[in-house]
Amino acid sequence: MHNNKIKGIGLAILGPLLWGISGTTAQFLFTSENVGANWLVSVRMLVSGILLVLFGLVTNAKANLVIWHHFNDAVKLIFFSFAGMAASQYTYFKAIEYGNAATATILQFLSPAVIILYLVVKTHRPPRRIDVFSLIMALTGTILLVTHGHLTTLAIPIRGLLWGLATAITASIYTLLPDKLLRTYGSIPVVGWSMLIGGASFSCFYRIWDRMPAFSWQTYGGVSFVVIFGTMFAYLFYLQSLSYIRPTVASVLGSFEPLSATILSIIFLGISFGLPETIGGGLILGTVGLQSWAAMKQHLPEPSHL
Template identity: 85%
Template sequence: MEDITLQNPRIRGIGLTILGPLLWGISGTTAQFLFTTEHISANWLVSVRMFVSGILLVLFGFATNATASIAVWRHWRDAIKLVFFSFVGMSASQYTYFKAIEYGNAATATILQFLSPAVIIIHLMFRTRHLPRRVDVISLAMALTGTILLVTHGHLTTLAIPLRGLLWGLATAITASIYTLLPGKLLRRYGSIPVVGWSMLIGGASFSCFYQIWDHMPTFSWQTYGDVSFVVIFGTMFAYLFYLQSLSYIQPTTASVLGSFEPLSATILSIIFLGISFGLPETIGGILILGTVGIQSWAAMKNNMSIS
């Protein structure tokens, strides 16, 4: 009989994969509460979130393997790539996601973020100059239909979310695809914790100086301190650590499917605590968008099986 306790590496990996996106989803809903109730700006929260989480992840990297943590800085070409990724990948994906929440809501922003596989398909189609596979055509059709249902609530002549929320949500899908495609060689060479930690620290420090967070300090209550701390520590540092650690136990394709717990948790919490309405059309739309992740993961698994 298969061991179904946490001693089983696969069970441990699945648990970590669910917990990481779950914390991301809760973090998004918490951020929406901070934007709408505490009137904290996305600029301020993104700056603080990346900067503090970057420090914590870099310190964690030094505590576990100091040599690996600074290895990237010994090769100037890779160091330049890391700095470039810090702005174009890490900072851009964080900023667009929180702006999408600020102008829309956490549930819709998180689901639109999952359009990134469709963006990657289109990018690879033009880069390789090859027609998309049948599975890619199906994925694109599902993504387009799902997006239309999600943002119109089934009424095709009107938008059910603010236009700026929709545009920032679509920008989130683009930046999330860049975040996925850009750091591949760096991650394979130096590991995920140094790359994510340094990119967050660089992006957060630069963003903080540009925005000058010390001149935009909001009025804090004890609840605000707790909410911001949750977004920074649990919704960022621990969420990344749990998700990245899960990849040591399970396949990335499995992890990408289980990543659907992020929009699931964000949607449920937004409905319960923030009064966001999700009817049948937008529910179907969300399922179609998330289904593209499952289809692409299934195709990748099938391809790996045929190669082996």
């Protein structure tokens, strides 16, 4: 039992670490290798979707095909593929393209605050004290993060901020939308098929074959890492961790994603990250811990990951 818990914690850390490294790699591709976010999102979802679906079919073909035998659930899956999976992937990479990986990844973790506001409106109930405190932390953290402590100016491009806030919204949709599908069919079929559907649609819409970047080992090595390690293996590690540890624990350990993205951006991409933005990022990530703790006492949607 103890060994399984250690294994689960290790997997829950490794998955988000790979996500964070993937975000920094994507920023390198955007700024230095002339790779567009639209192209990378399309390729990432398409190839990862193919690999995850194949993995699911090889390990348990029946479980990964049964969703297509139920019309209503198949429609829900297709809707989630665009409104949840594709939207969250697209906004996240656009936030990196117009801002930077560290800020985009931290702003993504505003999703618990967005979920709180959504549930308040939906249920017509006033927020709990812990929710109010979480919202104050998230707002304060966001202001410090995007102004670097200089409250009259933005420290990141306005488009980077807007795409980052959009990432928080789409990450919330990604968390809330497939709840019943995940409980009925499991994570691998839902994530794999939604990536494949979203990726195939994006690839055709953007005609990725007409926008192939010039070949270099750095470019295609970076793309391969984003697709294989930063997507497929990251999802598999994180999802596998849920077999050994609570989702609430895995959600808190997901903070290793912005941590790795921030450290690597500072070291390799020269991103400035001083005390105000560090405090701001800590406050935003603190809302994940608070809401995960609250979810242990009452069943609430927990933070999810790209």
